[in-house]
Amino acid sequence: MPVFDHLGVSVDDVPSAIAQFDPVFTALGFTRYDADGSVSWHTEGETEFILLPAREPGSGPHRHGRVGWQHLAFAVDSRADVDRLHAVAVDAGWTVVRDPKLYPRFNERYYASFVEDGNGIRIEFMHNPPRESTES
Template sequence: MQLLDHVSITVSRLDAARPFYDAVMQALGAAKVYDRPDALGYGERCRAGSSQHSYLSVFADDAAVPAARRHWCFKAPSRAAVDAFHAAGMAHGGRDDGAPGLREHYHPQYYAAFLLDPSGNRIEAVCHDPD
């Protein structure tokens, strides 16, 4: 079962978020589907008959809610994609919040990486499959 259908977040500086999210979403294979002055969109919109899709909207809001305790986890197709997600985020203004690696306290195959985006949102990519 796919847990995330769609996620919408706000960022205080869309100009800083744009290269960060472009890079980390590309590393996970999620296409950018729109880029407006006030919002970005990635993935495929969910619709009737296609419940397997997920979608991320990133909205500009100068009064963004403080980032503490906000966390989104994206499914990665492979461990290499988790590594690419982390590298892309670090190269585009993100901060490390957990390098790629196994998190066996979740389960033996839980391979993940954590980043803070330029607005402080905590994002994660995980692959549940063995190498």
């Protein structure tokens, strides 16, 4: 059972946000569902991600580091997946915050990239494989 059932994120312009989020979620293997005024993506039995119109139009963008949303990290299977998803996001209009690279401050295996959409919503693509066992 997933820890989170769903995550709702408010945006200033749902159609513009769809144009940025849909290629990323499609590349991650999610299925899109359109609703009246909102949209969601999910995988079978997994957490759902929902975009909703802001209750206060024009109140964005979100500012990274302020109270509220920080970022959402997507764990992927390889460094190549980090690179591929980063390219998908950039092609969809996301702004690069940090290009794909190793983050030794986390550990010597942690490879990630960070991108931000027009609403200031930041996501991370990360690969952090388990440490290899030294047992024989």
